[in-house]
Amino acid sequence: MTVKELEKKQKKMHEKITKHAQNLGLIKQKPVLKPIYDGVADIQKYLFSSPKIMWILKEPYGDFTKTGKPKNNDLESFPDWFNEENFWETVDRSNKGIYRTIATVSYNIQNKTKKKRKDLSPKEIHDTIKQIAFINMSKLPGGKSTPSELLNDYYKKWKDILDEQIEIYKPEIIIFGNTFSNFKEKLGITEKPAHKISSKWCADKYEKDCVIYIDAYHPARKDDDYVSSIIKSFYKK
Secondary structure, rough: OHHHHHHHHHHHHHHHHHHHHOOOOOOOOOOOOOOOOOOOHHHHHHHHHOOOOEEOOOOOOEEOOOOEEOOOOOOHHHHHHHHHOOOHHHHHHHHHHHHHHHHHHHHHHHHHOOOOOOHHHHHHHHHHOOOOOEOOOOOOOEEOOOOOOHHHHHHHHHHHHHHHHHHHHHOEEEEEEEOOHHOOOOOOOOOOOOOOOOOOOOEEEEEEOOOEEEOOOOOOOOOHHHHHHHHHHOOOO
């Protein structure tokens, strides 16, 4: 797939996300929430990265008032935000740890290194975030925590979009941030994990049709043990 082809597919996907939210009546509900596009920021670097990595998380975090109204819903696109030159300076302090952890795991896998979270420079974090596929199960902003029943509802509402995103980006490794159980049946994974890592943060590895799937915890508030558990799982033969 060429850069132009994937750029075109991503643009079309963003249009589908808006239309899908409208069809579900999600944009008309109170409070009014706009979908936030996800995907890949630097498509050229993503296509030439090895392996191509996708993270599937729960939902964009949105800050709400006591009455449930969104304080600000200005973010329209993660890829656009990630491409901003001052991206790292605009990340909320409470979320810097999440992006640092995601970047450290991805950087180590793609560069065959064993760096710790503190070792990555802001530039390395930014460059790494831009060249991975960053996907949320729900495209609308939500709260700080997501109960499992709500996560199941997200998948039912967005599964066609999510399935198509996996298809168009064709990742070679997908890291699930506590979201794997929702995708397992659709992916046709019935066997036991190829490898289980015994550590504080378990990261089970599955392999199917030349794609590696890692069932991990959500990267929020995780430490270097979390990073190393995913790295070990990825390299286990």
